[in-house]
Amino acid sequence: MENVSLVSLYSGSKGNCTYIRVGSDEILIDAGRSMRALTSALTSVGGDISRIKAIFITHEHSDHISALEMLSKKFRIPIHMTEDSAKKVLATTSYVKSNLICHSPLFEEKIGDITVRSFPTPHDSDMSVGYTIGLPSGEKIGYATDIGHITREIRENLLGSSAVVIESNHDLQMLHDGPYPAWLKVRIGSPRGHLSNADCSAFLPELVASGTRDILLAHLSGENNTPAEALKAAMSLNLGIHIDVAREGEPTRLI
Ligand SMILES: [Zn+2]
Ligand SMILES: [Zn+2]
Numbered sequence: 474m475e476n477v478s479l480v481s482l483y484s485g486s487k488g489n490c491t492y493i494r495v496g497s498d499e500i501l502i503d504a505g506r507s508m509r510a511l512t513s514a515l516t517s518v519g520g521d522i523s524r525i526k527a528i529f530i531t532h533e534h535s536d537h538i539s540a541l542e543m544l545s546k547k548f549r550i551p552i553h554m555t556e557d558s559a560k561k562v563l564a565t566t567s568y569v570k571s572n573l574i575c576h577s578p579l580f581e582e583k584i585g586d587i588t589v590r591s592f593p594t595p596h597d598s599d600m601s602v603g604y605t606i607g608l609p610s611g612e613k614i615g616y617a618t619d620i621g622h623i624t625r626e627i628r629e630n631l632l633g634s635s636a637v638v639i640e641s642n643h644d645l646q647m648l649h650d651g652p653y654p655a656w657l658k659v660r661i662g663s664p665r666g667h668l669s670n671a672d673c674s675a676f677l678p679e680l681v682a683s684g685t686r687d688i689l690l691a692h693l694s695g696e697n698n699t700p701a702e703a704l705k706a707a708m709s710l711n712l713g714i715h716i717d718v719a720r721e722g723e724p725t726r727l728i
Contacts, residue, residue, distance in 0.1 A: 502616055505536040528551070533559075534619070578591060688727075700718040
């Protein structure tokens with residue numbers, strides 16, 4: 474992929490933000506943590522908040538939106554999200570409204586030369602979506618985190634992507650043995666919760682067969698997973714492609 478950058482600025486239950494640059498078009502997916510954390514992580518990888526043309530939000534959980542209020546106070550960056558997620562966001566902050574662009578769960582938005590398309594994902598929020606980013610070359614990048622399981626829509630949208638960011642949230646044994654209360658373990662492991670390492674890696678051969686060459690495992694649980702465990706599960710398949718793990722507290726460059 475020529476002239477494309479994709480960097481996870483940080484990832485996991487403490488906050489998520491991914492920076493994508495295609496030529497001179499620069500966008501963010503999600504804006505968790507503080508504005509200060511977001512802008513300094515972005516600067517550290519050569520980005521600049523003033524060049525960001527749009528922010529695309531997957532869903533309204535705080536680890537995906539907590540920088541939005543301050544960002545909206547200081548910058549006029551269009552923020553795209555579904556109507557149902559927006560209702561929840563607007564219940565707690567008024568500033569975001571001025572930059573907000575609401576959509577149905579299936580929407581398409583052109584940002585310069587790239588085309589961002591959403592698709593619904595199974596998660597325990599009011600609404601949740603993943604994205605594909607269509608490039609001028611005809612290639613695409615796929616993005617899906619906070620997904621309880623791999624649905625038909627996720628397959629249809631992610632297959633054929635050159636690069637994919639996909640959730641690999643927890644190791645099943647670590648979740649089972651871990652400190653979380655029983656109700657939370659059930660929630661995380663449910664079909665509308667988070668994707669396990671096992672379910673993630675079971676999907677990877679399909680991605681590779683469809684042409685995917687770069688995969689970033691993302692939204693790892695800090696309690697119920699480690700980068701080594703997530704990578705071990707994905708690498709055990711010997712897929713012969715580039716696989717990396719998005720770190721919780723530091724930028725991870727996929728492309
Ligand atoms: Zn969530
Ligand atoms: Zn999340």
